[in-house]
Amino acid sequence: KNEVEQSPQNLTAQEGEFITINCSYSVGISALHWLQQHPGGGIVSLFMLSSGKKKHGRLIATINIQEKHSSLHITASHPRDSAVYICAVRSGRDAGGTSYGKLTFGQGTILTVHP
Amino acid sequence: DGGITQSPKYLFRKEGQNVTLSCEQNLNHDAMYWYRQDPGQGLRLIYYSQIVNDFQKGDIAEGYSVSREKKESFPLTVTSAQKNPTAFYLCASSATSGDYNEQFFGPGTRLTVL
Numbered sequence: 694k695n696e697v698e699q700s701p702q703n704l705t706a707q708e709g710e711f712i713t714i715n716c717s718y719s720v721g722i723s724a725l726h727w728l729q730q731h732p733g734g735g736i737v738s739l740f741m742l743s744s745g746k747k748k749h750g751r752l753i754a755t756i757n758i759q760e761k762h763s764s765l766h767i768t769a770s771h772p773r774d775s776a777v778y779i780c781a782v783r784s785g786r787d788a789g790g791t792s793y794g795k796l797t798f799g800q801g802t803i804l805t806v807h808p
Numbered sequence: 809d810g811g812i813t814q815s816p817k818y819l820f821r822k823e824g825q826n827v828t829l830s831c832e833q834n835l836n837h838d839a840m841y842w843y844r845q846d847p848g849q850g851l852r853l854i855y856y857s858q859i860v861n862d863f864q865k866g867d868i869a870e871g872y873s874v875s876r877e878k879k880e881s882f883p884l885t886v887t888s889a890q891k892n893p894t895a896f897y898l899c900a901s902s903a904t905s906g907d908y909n910e911q912f913f914g915p916g917t918r919l920t921v922l
Contacts, residue, residue, distance in 0.1 A: 697850065726910075734896055736913035779850070795866075796911065798843075798850030 696720050699780050699799035706806050712767040714802045716780030719761065726796065727754050727765050728779040736779070739765070770806045777801040811835065812914035814899050819919045821893075829884045829917045831899030838904045840882035841911065844868060845896040854897075857882055858904055886919065893921045 697718045706712055716725070727739040740747050740754040742763075747754050751770075756763040767774055780799040812833045821827045833840065839858050843851040853866030857876040871890025876882055882901075886893045898916045902909040 695850070728913075734898075734916040734918065736898065736916075738910055738912070741910050781851075795853065795856065796851075798852075800848060800850045 695800070696797050697780055697782055697799040699778075699802050701802060702800065703803045704805070706770050706804070708771055708806055708808050710770050710806075712770050712774075712804065712806075714765045714778050714780075714804070716763045716765070716799055717761060718763075718780075718782045718797075720782065720784050720797070722758075722761075722782040722784055724783040725756055725763050726781040726783070727763075728781060730777040730779060730801070732776075739778075767804075772806045772808050775805050777803050812899060812901055812912055814897075814914040814917050817915065817917060819917055821919065821921050823921055824888045826888060827886050827893075827919065829886065829897055829899075829919070831882045831884065831914060832880055833882075833899075833901045833912075833914075834880060835901055835912060836879070837901035837912075838879070839902045839909070840876070841900040841902075842866070842872070842874065842882070842884045843898045843900065845898060845916075851898060854884065893919060895919060 700715045724743045726741050728736050729739050730736045742756050751768045753766040779801045781796040815830045841856040842854040845851050852868050854872050855866050855874040857863035860876055860879050863874050863876050871887055873885045896916050896918050899914040900911040902911045
């Protein structure tokens, strides 16, 4: 079983629909990231959160540390939201005590929004 | 503009040849990372470096080598010992001073070994 599991793996929606992508993890973490990867391959960081909820435009990310679960929501989805959405967790500090940023990634959710 | 550049975007090599992928950043970040992405799998860490002249193996370092002679540069060499080198390679960087240092990613290099 992977340390970070995303669901669904593929998601198709019609423009305007509310979308939810889920991420569950099995390790203790210090932070969780949501990333967006467009067809060209470049990756953009959407959110980094360690508790609660963050909102940026039509995107909302929530995390429940006790349940080891995070969700990414997209309201009023648009075809330009079509991309791969990746959940990644930072599993704390290294032996030296520094948070150098080692991330463990989910396999990604492929989102396609049709007009 | 600050950012991370990777070159080239597409790279083709014959089997048995070593190839070096470039990664440069002007974000003044101390830490740099190399990841490999295969279809249907999450990104996997190959090597990382927290400071100049120092680097550590990640989860899948076999068949790869790196150097960190300058803060701005972290080139990755895919050697002939790497059994399945065809993949998408992503470089990233981050600061190391805070508690939750965001990683910034480059555009990636798609390597195809023929």
